Amino acid sequence: METPILxxxxxxxxLKKLALPELTQLAAEVRTLLxxxxxxxxxxxxxxxxxxxxTIAFHTIFNSPIDKVVWDVSHQSYTHKILTGRKQAWLDPAHYDDVSGYTAPEESPHDFFNIGHTSTSIALATGMAVARDLQHQTGNVMAVIGDGSLSGGLALEGLNTAATLSSNLIILVNDNGVSIAEDHGGLYGNLKLLRDTNGQAETNLFKAMGLDYRYVADGNDLATMLAAFKTIKDIDHPIVLHVHTEKGHGYAPAIANKEAFHWHVPFDLKTGETLAPKTGESYNDVIHTTLENELTEQKTPLTAITAAVPGIYELKRFGRRHPERYFDVGIAEQESISFAAGQAQQGxxxxxxxxxTFLQRAYDQLSHDLGINQLPVTIMVAGGSISAGDPTHQGTFDIAMLSNIPGLTYLAPTTKEELAAMMHWALHQNQGPVAIRVPGNGVHSAPLANFEPARMLTxxxxxxxxxxxxxxxxxxAxxxxxxxxxxxxxATVIDPRNLSTLDTTTLASLSANHQLVVTLEEASLSGGFGEKVARYYGNTAVHVLSFGAAKRFNDRETSAELWHEAKLTPEQLVSEITKQF
Structure with a gap:
């Protein structure tokens, strides 16, 4: 039996000791391991x-970590980790959780940033290149960007700065023709033109910005990548290496369904089928039913906008029925909000x-374009939960972020009836922007007599x-x-509903026969709903206990561990409450 190269x-x-046949075998072994x-x-x-x-070619030709690579998003760094001393986290199930799904400097000197959000690598690399030069150091600096990340504004800002540098900087555009879903925007039309012309098209985004440019037609061919890297290693000026690859290369289900396999829950390796598919009604079903009712029954002139994450809400269901009203702006969260503001201003x-976790990338647009201008845009916010897959994808900061923007109403439904009612209210009010925190738990249902956005529900x-x-x-609760x-x-049980403005009438009424008010939120306590309630009761005899997440970036703790730490179990809450009496 052939000894594994790995x-x-x-x-x-x-890697530098291996010939091309051995590197080719290694690539096959790594793909199987992944x-x-x-x-x-x-x-x-x-x-x-x-x-x-x-990745194999990079680590064969370059000398990491003296030669530095910054992976955009770093969701494509698994092979990099395997080759830089962390292969045990793929070989042994007992060590699967030893490393994160993204680059992490605390794991290895070959990683330089915790990166889980997109479009950052070029800007980071320009800073690293300048630091290298000012400190009279040596080494290549490479940014790897792809999967639709170029449409993010920061990527273009990074390219703009890169063109002003006069020393080594390599920008590898990993062009697989898609984003998380499809690519959207004129920029990707130019990438396709360059692919179709083998990089020879006169119209060239990168050259227009003043950057040197080279094209590699087959980035999944090891010999080709080795040769390309040899040619540009130690280059003395910024260059874009535009590399055409195939997303999902080597696994038929991932090639056939690129969007589903961008990120996938556990699946059957032979068939690609999900091992534990979701069943039953979802909040997405409620959202889509409401959208259809608003369009067909209410004649609401609505549109649906996303920034490259249609799968979270299954938005292509809406897009297939109403393509003229569906817009995916690509990985461009700021554009999604300002685009919506322009639409709302015109009716x-x-x-x-x-x-x-991605909406925070558009914070200024939420505040400036929507809040100040009081435009009636509705924002659906998913992922509000206490979890810890990695420090960059945190679902606990949205309440502090959104509920404190003047003029923006942030609502938190507890049932499917409330979700539908809140969407209807948001689409027909004229007070300003409304955000709705889609529940992250299973679908709950309860009769809803009426909905008043300014009133808590007892x-x-x-x-x-x-x-x-x-x-x-x-x-x-x-x-x-x-x-x-x-x-x-x-105890009294209350559904707060509105996270932005306190229902002081209800809170005041509690003072008559309640000594303790307890707030529970699946979000950071710092700047959150509980703080608002505690501030309201600050000068009264009513005591407030607030339970929620700590203000920190969680990393790989389980949800159960985090909930226990936050004392968000009935047993812990009872213990804390009874201590007060």
Missing amino acids: NTINSPAD LNKVSQTGGHVGPNLGVVEL LRPIVFHSG IHAGQKVALLGVGSLLPL EQTQQALLAHDID
């Missing part, structure tokens, strides 16, 4: 399969669909203790209420 690879230096792990754990499948050869009712009227459960934590009965406490 057994001999413990650092990039080991698929074996991600099929069990989930992860970024297509992006990593597409860069196996160029449309746009809904922008976002993940909270679910159960008790005394002594009031439990305010925000959005997905209302069920926890109800469970805690039941558990408190064993301690002779019949």
